[in-house]
Amino acid sequence: MSALTVAYAALFYVATALLAGGVAWKCWTYARTPQPLKIPVPPAPTTRGGVVLRMLAEVTLFRSLFRSSKWTWLFGWAFHAALALVLARHLRYFTEPVWSWVELIQPFGVYAGFAMLAGLAGLWARRFLVDRVRYISSPSDHLMLALLVAIAASGLAMKYVAHTDIVTLKAFFLGLMAFDWRPLPADPALLVHLALVAVLMIVFPVSKLLHAPGVFFSPTLNQVDDARERRHVAGWSARTG
Numbered sequence: 001m002s003a004l005t006v007a008y009a010a011l012f013y014v015a016t017a018l019l020a021g022g023v024a025w026k027c028w029t030y031a032r033t034p035q036p037l038k039i040p041v042p043p044a045p046t047t048r049g050g051v052v053l054r055m056l057a058e059v060t061l062f063r064s065l066f067r068s069s070k071w072t073w074l075f076g077w078a079f080h081a082a083l084a085l086v087l088a089r090h091l092r093y094f095t096e097p098v099w100s101w102v103e104l105i106q107p108f109g110v111y112a113g114f115a116m117l118a119g120l121a122g123l124w125a126r127r128f129l130v131d132r133v134r135y136i137s138s139p140s141d142h143l144m145l146a147l148l149v150a151i152a153a154s155g156l157a158m159k160y161v162a163h164t165d166i167v168t169l170k171a172f173f174l175g176l177m178a179f180d181w182r183p184l185p186a187d188p189a190l191l192v193h194l195a196l197v198a199v200l201m202i203v204f205p206v207s208k209l210l211h212a213p214g215v216f217f218s219p220t221l222n223q224v225d226d227a228r229e230r231r232h233v234a235g236w237s238a239r240t241g
């Protein structure tokens, strides 16, 4: 087993543990944070079912972003939708046999790689071109965009410039999951792609990208507008009251 294979195997075990543990920990702290007030943003649903529908529209269509900025919505939605397709396409590297719906979306997944880059380019341009947004942009905003652009670019480079041995790569990842280690192809584009993905996994739980699980914990979106029907009791006030 080469030192490279051992290093990448160790890197992915550590990255996976930090990602899973970190996101679980953050969600646990979000879930325990008191919601002292009823603050659903109106017009808000008055039933639990309504809240589920509202949340669904928010996470699939980015409805509130659509209402606030059409350009940001366009690039943001394009990027996220493309990312979802790209990730779904990647499932073929981790499953054997490959599910039929994953096979079906393979061709679209490739175009999604370009759509992902276009979305990121628009979102990044916004941080330079819109004064108000440039003023509040921090280095981490730019670094996250750079990281995602570099992952997409190295992925597309593998597809169109310097191919890698996908069969060996798949054996490596299936092996990692079964604790039966197999060699990793030593192609530069693949090594860059995987190293950047590991960085993404490691920083995810301490980055702004936590908005993905975080949106579900937002009281302005997940509360039922029933303050006139039911007394709102925050967890800590129930004990004293």
Ligand code: HEM
Pocket: 083, 086, 089, 090, 093, 109, 110, 112, 113, 114, 116, 148, 151, 152, 153, 154, 155, 156, 158, 159, 160, 163, 164, 166, 169, 173, 193, 194, 197
């Ligand atoms: C351990 C996880 C990952 C592995 C093993 C992996 C592997 C690969 C491989 C082998 C390709 C080339 C596909 C081909 O030649 O047909 C590729 C392409 C690509 N990857 Fe990844 N990748 C991973 C994670 C990610 C992540 C997290 C992202 C996005 C944030 C991403 C974005 C892309 C894109 C945009 C492409 C080009 C379009 C495509 O072929 O789907 N990859 N990846």
